[in-house]
Amino acid sequence: MDLENNQAGHKLLKEYNYDLGAIDKGYTDRTLYINVGNHEIKEKPVTPLMKDKFIGGKGFGLYYLWQAVTESTKWNDPENEIIISSGPIGGITQYPGSGKSLVVTLSPLTNMPIDSNAGGYFGPFLKFVGFDALELQGKADKDVIIFIDGKKGTITLEEAAPGGNLDTHILGEQLTEKYAENEEDKRNIAVISTGTAAEHTNIGLLNFTFYDVRRKGIRLKQAGRGGIGTVFRDKHIKAVVIKCPGVKGNLNHPVDQLTLNKTGIKLHKEIHDLDNSQNRMRKIGTANIIEVMDQYDLLPTHNYKFGAHKDTFKISSDVFISKVTQNSPDGCWHGCSMACAKAADQFELKTGPYKGQKVTIDGPEYENAAGLGSNCGIFDPDAILELNFYCDTYGIDTISYATLTAFVMECYENGILNKERTGGLELTFGNTEASFELIHQMSKGVGFGKIAGMGIRKMKAFFAKEYGADPQFLFDIGMEQKGLEFSEYLPKESLAQQGGYGLTNKGPQHDEAWLIFMDMVNNQIPTFEDKAEALHYYPMFRTWFGLNGLCKLPWNDIAPADNKLTDEPAKIPEHVQNYVDIYNAVTGNAIDKYELIRQSERVYNFQRIFNIRMGYGKRVHDKLPYRAMGPVTVEEYESRHERYDKQLNELLNYDTTGKSTAEKIKVMRAYRESQYEKLTDAVYKRRGWTMDGVPTVERLRDLGMDLPELLEVVNKHV
């Protein structure tokens, strides 16, 4: 029976009361399941198997998603789930970067599991109010709001009042106001929601709020990749709101508080002493590398054709430093002294439905500046900030938006698109107005914005079918793999980073590996075996952050003063030991740095097999568009002709004298593609996979992951 809620306009569909429980050694030992379709709400125990083999975070997400779906489940089937989990370390307040939420779902872009992580307070709060993970399943008829009240121990599923604004900078603020008891209580509220464009595109993201007590307003962090917001809206979830009774430094009930305190303070001091001379994360966050990327010819420019541009100085880090508010403790969870979550305040919007409003813009992060900026030929910092704002509030992934916009711009300049096909949008590189119009169209689900919002993979098929475009050319320049748009690094001149993008579980992102500097700049991994070792170790090491509710940045965006003197500086050995120490201090386990990698390997292989189960995840799916590997066009080759000619001469003993650019491109392509194949062989071998990319039974046994459901899949493919 439906009950009328006494809160105006909201109809209560279900109320569920629960015992708040206790947290022990980083776990509540319980998860929460909510079906928005049939209104079922229940608690589930966390089993020893889950903790031993999957740890938490995305491990739990993948574990639950496996149970929820079959090999034929599609992203928009009600069975698909969105799972949010932090992890055993998540929520400690002493060590920088310990508040991440890991989100897992079947992606509308890749049709297989995606995991994406976000800052903000939701993940830790979820644990503090009693749950190691939240599963959202089903599909509601009308928009619903879920409210988890961790003060009272109640969960309500409410039908949202019709109308109202979906865009996060408005909705997040409204819900924070509504569910907080007073100004002081706002810091105890966290909201997950998306925005209007998530409904009309496949690149929807989830915004995670946290309340900024200084700005007296919400801030946003994003689980951006893979279209999770699209799934969220497909389920007709308007928002999930959580209220936590308050935060203290021991809520995880760790076994060794002192080690957490000491290890945290050690890193705080390191950041205090060294950040300004290293990466300036506290001043400008990840955007510190814009000009560095340009300098090394790695800044994606004009849809990854080039790696630098004469106008990069206009969007350099110093320009953004002057635009974001300085000296503010901008951590996206308590205790993050790296404080990279910068924001531009009192920014007056110049376009769109909120034109004239003064807003706080979270960002820009490097990816946004490089993607929305140089990759689209846009070198106007205010335009980048405003596009960043609209991506966030409309609920779309800045990276996918940027990369697909760069793609359509190149298609436009090549005549595949024209004004007639774009409904009047002149999508040339550098046309800022066209990018704004495109994003506003996505918000409304109209015009060419609706086509672009499908993502590059679907656009390629559409352009080939509808406009007779050459599928090979589209494949070469469309910077997606597995259906996911590339993040914003030019991997063309770094074979290891091609592997870092290509030989991944979820598509070309930089969560799994980022090896450009090790490979190309520092030449630390010259052989295939070296590269394969790096493409084993780093993806596994980075996976571990996602199992534990941690952020990657405090691992290597700051380094101890004596790091260069260590055996393996790229690994930042002291920080690896910090992670081992804080994991053991929370959980009471006694892992070492080797077991840390094995913990990741179990989940990484599970995810690979999950992909295979869904019909993907094999060698054929690890192929890259050639734009990621080398020069596709004459223009690209000639922009670096000296380098390419030299390589042809030295590596292949190929005499370039009198050869046309087209001939040289062909020879270069054959060479680079063969290099990638050799790299693939080496990496699969190192990871314990067959040459078709399938984890072997032996490897699974060795890892203790020879679970019957995994063997069943693997045995069909080996």
Place this chain on the structure above:
Amino acid sequence: MKLLTKNESLCIGCGECEEVCSKTYFKETNREKSCIQVEDKKITVCNQCGECMDICSVAAISRDKYGVVRINKKVCVGCFMCVGFCPELAMKMQGDLLEPFKCIACGQCAKICPTHAIYSSEEA
């Protein structure tokens, strides 16, 4: 502004200040729990500069009407960023305490110091 000032050349390293501080603050004799620290006649104590106030993400640290920088333990989430960022290394963490602690310029140590190596003063 009320604060503790030091003249290290007068310090004889007797440790009386540490003892009275931990007794006053924590009701126990434990130099680890003293807000003032003396090591080789080097005195480490808060000079009320207030840099920690800007570091604190939950605004738990503020200056009171006497100009003394104080921590609101109810609001503090125990991140210890203020400890790592204190330019004087005078913000303290000890053992399993969940919040940091610091000198509040109460003056007990100045009263007991036999050489006037530390004394309460007012600064504009």
